[in-house]
Amino acid sequence: MADTQYDPGPRIAHAGSINLGxxxxxxxxxxxxxxxxxxxxxxxxxxAYLRGYQELVxxxxxxxxQADARVxxxxxxxxxxxDVELFHAKLVADEVxxxxxxxxxxxxxxxxxxxxxxxxxHPFEFYYDIDKPLAPEALRSRLPTSSSRRRGxxxxxxxxxxxxxxxxxxxxxxxxxxxxxxxxxxxxxxMPDHPTTLMASWMSVTNQMHDVAIGVxxxxxxxxxxxxxxxxxxxxxxxxxxxxxxxxxISYGVGPGKHGVGQAMYLYIxxxxxxxxxxxxxxxxxxxxxxxxxxxxxxxxxxxxxTWYGEAIDxxxxxxxxxxxxxxxxxx
Ligand SMILES: [Fe+2]
Numbered sequence: 001m002a003d004t005q006y007d008p009g010p011r012i013a014h015a016g017s018i019n020l021g022x023x024x025x026x027x028x029x030x031x032x033x034x035x036x037x038x039x040x041x042x043x044x045x046x047x048a049y050l051r052g053y054q055e056l057v058x059x060x061x062x063x064x065x066q067a068d069a070r071v072x073x074x075x076x077x078x079x080x081x082x083d084v085e086l087f088h089a090k091l092v093a094d095e096v097x098x099x100x101x102x103x104x105x106x107x108x109x110x111x112x113x114x115x116x117x118x119x120x121x122h123p124f125e126f127y128y129d130i131d132k133p134l135a136p137e138a139l140r141s142r143l144p145t146s147s148s149r150r151r152g153x154x155x156x157x158x159x160x161x162x163x164x165x166x167x168x169x170x171x172x173x174x175x176x177x178x179x180x181x182x183x184x185x186x187x188x189x190x191m192p193d194h195p196t197t198l199m200a201s202w203m204s205v206t207n208q209m210h211d212v213a214i215g216v217x218x219x220x221x222x223x224x225x226x227x228x229x230x231x232x233x234x235x236x237x238x239x240x241x242x243x244x245x246x247x248x249x250i251s252y253g254v255g256p257g258k259h260g261v262g263q264a265m266y267l268y269i270x271x272x273x274x275x276x277x278x279x280x281x282x283x284x285x286x287x288x289x290x291x292x293x294x295x296x297x298x299x300x301x302x303x304x305x306x307t308w309y310g311e312a313i314d315x316x317x318x319x320x321x322x323x324x325x326x327x328x329x330x331x332x
Contacts (some may be wrong), residue, residue, distance in 0.1 A: 010083035010090065012076050012181050012313075015161055015211040016127070017060045018228050020108070020276050021328065022303040028273030031062060035248070036280075037152020038232065040134055041108045049107050052157040052230065053141070053148045054098045058108030058131040060158035069274040070326040071225045073114060074161050075106075075125040076181070087126050088113050090180070095234035101332055102124065108133065120173035121216065121223040121283035124326050131197040148263050153241045159281050160210050164217035164224040164324055167197055174214050181205070183212060183278020185294040186287060187261050189218065192299045204263060207286040209262045217324060218315075222325035227268060231277035235265045238282050240266050254321055255278060261297065268313075276325050 022028040027265045029048055038050040041058055046065035049058060069081055078084055091113070101112040109131025117124055124284045131287035134140065135190040139148040150156075165173050177183045183203035187210075218225050232238055242256045245267075253268030264284030270277055297305040306313055314321040 004184055010086035012080040012126070012183070012211075013079045014077055014206050015049045015074070015158060016057070016077040016130070016260055017062060017073075017075045017106075017158065018161065019062040019064060019075070020228075020271070021064050021066040021070045021072050022271065022274035022276075023067060023069060024273035025063055028063045028271050029165065031266075031271045032063065032155075032275060033152075035152055035245075035250075036155040036278075037150065038155050039139060040147045041133060041135075044107065047107075050084050051147060052155045053146050054156040055158070056126070056132045056145075056147050058133060059106070060270055062106060063273075068328075069276060069325055071123070071276070072126045072332060073123050073328075074114070074163070075127060075290045077130070078126050078128050084111060084113060084126055086165050091115055094118075094180075097330060101127075101131070114330065116223075117173060119169040119222075120163065121222075121327070121329075122163055122165075123330060130205075142255060153280070154232050154237050155230040155280070156233060157231050159229040159279075160208065161228055162213040162214050162215065162226040163278070164226050165222045166220045167191070167194070167216050167288065169222060170198050170214070170216050171196075174198055174203075177203060177212065177214065184251075184292065186210060186286075186292065187295045187297065187305075189261075189297045189305065192302070200261075204287065207288060209278050209287055210218070218317075218322070219324075221326070223325065223327040224278060226324050227232070227277040227326065229266075229278045229281040232280055232282045236263045236281050238267050241269075241280050245269055251275070252311055254311050254313050257312075258283075258308040260301075260305040260308040263308070265308075274325075277323070286307055 025062035050061040099114040108131040188201040189199040194247035212252040251270040255267035267280045
């Protein structure tokens, strides 16, 4: 009976969590917990696990105290428990080195695998099993679909990763993410000065327009993080965040504004403990068409794609907007 059923093979469910190295864990905790309003689910020695108020799973953010502000892992949840093993076998068949991470390597999470994305060298992890703990009673919401009451600036969930790789690896890394992970390209831009190289691609497996964006790093670096985005419910939440953050000792990037690409509102700020860039993100369209065709932005329209309205992102050499943070290698 089972052999006659269609098996789609291993699939990614969504971008699940990010593990950020921070040289100042207490300052990062202040930022994510006290300001953005995330719940600290567990804090062990030098590692804190956090989630947004609408996330029922154990965590979407891990803050790890370490000397360097690197990204230790970009983690994706897979569709079925067996997909972790199936992806593992496919990676081995493709001669990609894989580290097995036993259950509990990250608190609350089952067995995972880690590998470096071919070409771009980002440390990706795939897992399925993750606990869904109740929040302490004092934080718990009356809404059964929220893990905790809304607090702070209202970061409700992880939204997407925006990563960068060198121009010479860009096309191959993006193609690998499509082919291996099943990410579908939704929108893209080719480099105006090099029209056969992608400048940026926004891809998803969910009906968000992107779970991952990958862009060219013009400083020729691989394995870079441009930003990790957390979702706020409304545009006015982004405006409130901008208003409050202006008065705080936080490096203010750019925004608030609205992207043409994805049609969502953005505000870029930096975690004061680590300097990793964080986007507060709200709105955007969803993809429902199974035959969605990737949309290319023509060169004259690129400025509208980046900034539909609001403050434009400065990516001139040496500018704040161009800065990225590196990733850890396969073994941290
Ligand atoms: Fe983003």
